[in-house]
Amino acid sequence: MANDLFRQLASIFPADRISDQEVVLATYAADSATPPGFAGHPSVVVMPETTREVKALLQVASRMKVPVTPLARGTNIAGMATPMQGGIVVDLGRMNKILEINEDAAYAVVEPGVTFHQLSLALKEKGFICHLPTASGGGSPMANYLMRPSGNLTAKWDPDPILSLEVVLPGGEIIKTGSAMFETAGWRARYSPFSDLTGLFACSYGTLGIITKAAVKIFDRGEEERLLLTKFDDFEPALEYMKRIIRRNLADSTTFWTWGWNMFHDMMLSMGNTLPPEMMKPDQKTPPPGIPFGINSARLSGYARVVQAQEETCIALARDLGGDVMSPEEAREKHPGNWKFLNGYFADGLLIKPGEEAQLRAGLHLPGCLVAAEPAQIPKIEKFMWDVARKEFEPPYFYRCLPYSHAREFFFAFVVYVTGSLIKKRDYLRHIKGIYGWLYQELLTRYGAVMFRFRKDPTFLGRTGEFGYLLRRIKKVIDPDNIMNPGILLY
Numbered sequence: 001m002a003n004d005l006f007r008q009l010a011s012i013f014p015a016d017r018i019s020d021q022e023v024v025l026a027t028y029a030a031d032s033a034t035p036p037g038f039a040g041h042p043s044v045v046v047m048p049e050t051t052r053e054v055k056a057l058l059q060v061a062s063r064m065k066v067p068v069t070p071l072a073r074g075t076n077i078a079g080m081a082t083p084m085q086g087g088i089v090v091d092l093g094r095m096n097k098i099l100e101i102n103e104d105a106a107y108a109v110v111e112p113g114v115t116f117h118q119l120s121l122a123l124k125e126k127g128f129i130c131h132l133p134t135a136s137g138g139g140s141p142m143a144n145y146l147m148r149p150s151g152n153l154t155a156k157w158d159p160d161p162i163l164s165l166e167v168v169l170p171g172g173e174i175i176k177t178g179s180a181m182f183e184t185a186g187w188r189a190r191y192s193p194f195s196d197l198t199g200l201f202a203c204s205y206g207t208l209g210i211i212t213k214a215a216v217k218i219f220d221r222g223e224e225e226r227l228l229l230t231k232f233d234d235f236e237p238a239l240e241y242m243k244r245i246i247r248r249n250l251a252d253s254t255t256f257w258t259w260g261w262n263m264f265h266d267m268m269l270s271m272g273n274t275l276p277p278e279m280m281k282p283d284q285k286t287p288p289p290g291i292p293f294g295i296n297s298a299r300l301s302g303y304a305r306v307v308q309a310q311e312e313t314c315i316a317l318a319r320d321l322g323g324d325v326m327s328p329e330e331a332r333e334k335h336p337g338n339w340k341f342l343n344g345y346f347a348d349g350l351l352i353k354p355g356e357e358a359q360l361r362a363g364l365h366l367p368g369c370l371v372a373a374e375p376a377q378i379p380k381i382e383k384f385m386w387d388v389a390r391k392e393f394e395p396p397y398f399y400r401c402l403p404y405s406h407a408r409e410f411f412f413a414f415v416v417y418v419t420g421s422l423i424k425k426r427d428y429l430r431h432i433k434g435i436y437g438w439l440y441q442e443l444l445t446r447y448g449a450v451m452f453r454f455r456k457d458p459t460f461l462g463r464t465g466e467f468g469y470l471l472r473r474i475k476k477v478i479d480p481d482n483i484m485n486p487g488i489l490l491y
Contacts, residue, residue: 002020002043002044004064005043005044005060005064005066005088006018006020006043006044008060008064009044009046009057009060009088012046012053012056012057012060013046013047013048013053013057017046017047017048017049017094018044018045018046018047019044019045020043020044020045024045025041025042025043025044025045025089028040028042028045028071028074028082028083028089028091029041029042029082029083030082031074031081031082040069040082040083040084040085040086040487041083041086042069042083042086042087042088042089043066043086043087043088044088044089045088045089045090045091046088046089046090046091047091047092047093047094048090048092048094048095049094049095050095051166051168051174051212051213054090054168054210054212055168055172055174056172057088057090058168058169058170058171058172058209058210059171059172061087061088061170061483062170062171062172062481062483065481065483066087066088066483067083067085067086067087067088067483067484067485067486067487068087068088068090068170068206068210068483068484068485069081069082069083069087069088069089069090069206069485069487070089070090070092070112070206070210070484070485071089071090071091071092071143071206072092072093072112072113072139072140072142072143073093073112073113073115073138073139073140073143074091074093075135075136075138075139075140080147080205080206080453080454080488081206081485082487083487084486084487084488085486085487087483090210092111092112092113092210092212093113094113095111095112095113095212096111096113096114096115096118097110097111097114098110098111098114098118098119098122099111099213100187101122101123101126101128101218102186102187102188103126103127103128105186105188106128106217106218106219106220107163107187107188107215107216107217107218108122108123108130108215108216108218109187109213109214109215109216110141110142110213110214110216111142111212111213112140112142112143112211112212112214113140114140114141114142115137115138115139115140115141116130116132116133116135116136116137116138116139116140116141116144116351117137117138117350117351119141119216120132120137120349120350120351121350123218123349124221124348124349124350127220127221128218128219128220128221129153129218129219129220129221129349130153130161130216130217130218130219130349131145131149131151131152131153131154131161131216131217132151132152132153132345132349132350132351133149133150133151134150134151134345134400135351136351137350137351137352141161141214141216142211142214142216145161145162145214145216146162146201146202146203146204146211146214147202147203147205147453148160148202148203148452148453149161150370150402150404150411150413150452151253152253152255152299152345152346152349153219153252153253153299154253154402154403154404154405154411155242155246155251155252155253155254155402155403155404155405155406155407156246156249156251156252156253156406160190160202161216161217162190162198162202162214162215162216162217163178163179163187163188163189163190163198163214163215163216163217164176164177164178164179164180164181164187164188164189164190164198164214164215165177165178165180165197165198165201165211165213165214165215166180166211166212166213166214167201167208167209167210167211167212168209168210168211168212169208169209169478169479170208170209170478170479170481170483170484175197177190177196177197177198177201178190178191178192178197178198178215179192180215181194187215188215200474203453203454204490205454205485205488205490206484206485206488207475207479207484207485207486207488207490207491208474208475208478208479208484209478209479209484221301221349222301222302222303222307223302223303223304223307224300224301224302224303224304224307225299225300225301225307225347225348225349226299226300226301226307226311226347227297227298227299227300227342227343227346227347228251228297228298228299228300228311228314228315228325229295229296229297229298229325229326229327229328229331229342230295230296230298230314230315230318230323230324230325230326231292231294231295231296231323231324231325231326232256232292232293232294232295232296232318232321232322232323233292233293233322233323234293234322235256235293235294235379235382235401236379237321237322237323238256238294238296238321238323238401239256239375239378239379239401239410240321241296241317241318241321241323242254242256242296242401242402242403242407242410243375243403243407244317245298245314245317246403246406246407247406247407250298250300250310250313250314250317251298251299251300251310251314252298252299252300252301253298253299253346253402254296254297254298254299254402254403255296255297255400255401255402256294256295256296256400256401256402257294257295257296257297257338257398257400258293258294258398258399258400259287259288259291259292259293259294259295259398260279260284260396260397260398261398261399261400261415262291262294262295262335262338263275263276263278263279263335263338264279264396264398264417265335265337265338265341265342266335266336266337266338267279267337268337268341269336269337269338269340269341269352270336270337275396275417275419278291279395279396279417280395280396280419281395282395284389284390284395284396284397284398285386290334291334292326295326295331295335295338295342296318296323297342297345297346298314298346299346299347300314340352368413368414368415368416368436369385369413369414369415369436369439369440369443370411370412370413370414370451370452370453371411371412371440371443371449371450371451371452372404372409372410372411372412372449372450372452373409373410373412373443373447373448373449373450374408374409374410374448375403375407375409375410377447377448377449378401378410378412380446380447381412381443381447381449382399382401382412384443384446384447385399385412385414385439388435388439389414389416392431392432392435393416393432393435394416394418394428396416396417396419397414397415397416397417398414398415398417399412399413399414399415400412400413400415401413411452412449413452416432418432436455437455437457440455440457440460441457441459444463454488454490456488456489457489458489458490458491461490461491471491472491475491
């Protein structure tokens with residue numbers, strides 16, 4: 001069947017955009033979070049450049065009942081686009097056009113291969129900014145946004161940057177969602193008089209079709225943009241600070257980073273090969289002398305006089321809660337790489353962070369345990385995670401926390417960084433993944449904390465009751481032969 005599959009796909013793609021060579025397939029078999037010995041086994045990789053080609057390849061896959069694993073830029077580190085059941089890998093990196101920047105309606109239409117570098121630079125020229133994650137600038141805005149992002153604009157506006165979509169279904173049908181369903185209405189809106197199908201494809205991880213275009217929200221940069229840093233020696237005051245400055249419209253966005261994460265940014269931006277020795281000390285909660293427990297970064301933007309008043313109010317509020325301002329001079333002295341990253345991330349609206357290959361120089365940055373919960377539950381989760389980490393993890397480990405949707409809920413990401421030979425650490429990697437699986441179940445039961453993104457545990461859908469039953473029925477209608485990314489084990 002492999003030879004027949006290749007012949008049929010070769011009738012669609014030229015020789016330079018299709019391959020079944022082992023040396024090529026191996027580069028798609030795993031991501032940086034795949035433990036040694038657990039790679040996938042694709043049969044062929046194709047690189048479409050148009051929606052028409054995507055339609056044609058899916059018709060072949062549907063007819064032959066062959067698994068299809070789509071990926072946009074290949075920067076994911078959570079095993080979401082690894083071909084665990086073989087078949088076709090669809091590398092969408094060549095679909096890399098910014099099709100429209102609509103300044104009037106404040107949206108951009110992009111293809112899946114567009115990078116954050118491309119989009120953020122194009123928008124900056126026009127006085128706009130887009131949502132940025134903590135991933136590398138080579139990542140795909142479309143792919144990231146479709147998985148519910150966490151980043152520089154999730155607090156005040158919302159963590160939902162997608163408006164309308166173009167989707168090729170498993171059988172080859174092409175649909176548009178949101179206002180784009182009407183040929184004359186443009187891409188400006190997610191909601192219409194009909195059901196919200198944009199939401200159906202969000203967080204579907206390539207299991208319902210291949211998304212070939214997306215309209216994403218963009219935001220006016222304002223007359224002035226500032227990064228405000230404050231420092232705290234305890235987490236709960238920092239949490240209250242974030243809640244207040246977002247709910248009272250003092251900042252566009254804000255994130256709290258523990259000292260280990262700030263040093264991690266230093267290491268990445270320095271292009272060094274080793275972690276600072278302080279990051280390896282047994283007591284990971286207590287910072288080194290002279291370093292605050294954590295830094296809060298906030299983006300302020302708008303008219304200059306308003307931004308100045310907002311900054312003064314934020315500083316006073318931080319001091320009332322036991323924190324203090326961190327000047328740019330202090331930030332550059334203590335965390336030069338971190339300052340460079342945060343200023344680019346929050347103020348300039350650019351991702352200057354190197355790609356995942358920079359992380360791999362010193363170790364393996366696992367995706368971490370990522371959950372979202374109500375504000376009152378977050379301090380309990382933080383304490384629980386420190387207790388678990390001391391028993392189960394090796395240094396270094398650290399976390400970040402940020403509000404969503406006007407601080408109605410908070411995102412909490414606890415990350416383990418694995419150092420040394422990944423071959424020698426194979427058993428430890430398996431152990432961590434097992435602990436993560438247990439943690440997601442335990443955090444949901446104890447604190448109502450929901451996993452931020454699906455992590456290959458099909459029992460989670462079973463905890464949703466009739467919702468899960470309905471979602472499986474929808475999947476069966478759209479993809480009756482389960483060819484779309486079956487290795488993710490969502491259903």
